Amino acid sequence: ITELAKHRAVMRQNSHMAFPFSVQEVIQMGRHPHRTGNQDNETAQIMALCDCQALANRDYRQLSGGEQQRVQLARLLVQLWEPTPSPKWLFLDEPTSALDIHHQQHLFRLLRQLVHERQFNVCCVLHDLNLAARYADRIVLMQKGKVIANGKPQDVLTQQALTMLYGADITVLKDPANHSPLIVLDH
Structure with a gap:
């Protein structure tokens, strides 16, 4: 040890x-x-x-x-x-x-x-998806202990995947500073 x-x-x-x-x-x-x-x-x-x-x-x-x-x-x-x-x-x-x-x-x-x-x-x-998108090389999305998606932030953090995973109304934009996904909650 x-x-x-x-x-x-x-x-x-x-x-x-x-x-x-x-x-x-x-x-x-x-x-x-x-x-x-x-x-x-x-x-x-x-x-x-x-x-x-x-x-x-x-x-x-x-x-x-x-x-x-x-x-x-x-x-x-x-x-x-x-x-x-x-x-x-x-x-x-x-x-x-x-x-x-x-x-x-x-x-x-x-x-x-x-x-x-x-x-x-x-x-x-992390639960802060925008921090993960900005700094991670690879992201694994999990739900109830099971892997839902695994890959580069732009491949994993899609509107479809996040809406399905979280059941929230969201929009995924492109961060103008570094082109990573930028997750925004809809009204």
Whole structure:
């Protein structure tokens, strides 16, 4: 399990802590699978990447939901940061559910950077179809545990598929910024 933890990390929707750990202590918990000691420079770099530096000495339990999500992402990155020959996997469950628009955009830009620069693989559960359309390379639509559609965003996020899946009146447009599907609820 310790070896797997060097290659795979999971972020749940909510991560509650019963004890008064500081943000920095929570993030450094990601070092647990590694035998090397505390890597203060790496931790500081990752805290900056996740916009957590100003939170370092705060009690994790006192943070907002969005701040906790940023801290948990930083903990995962500390866990996976050391280079290994095996691929790295981030499994994220609704990582933007408590984030404001700025931090949503920042998170997905950071994930894209990790994919390209550090060869991370990211599997992300999202209910925000527009975020998925804009940032995902591949989308899997599921209903009651069964795969309904699987492929590129423009192939999967069609008006017919989404109307059938959600039973909602929607229109699928083309995002003028990047030509990805743009889902709009009808009146």
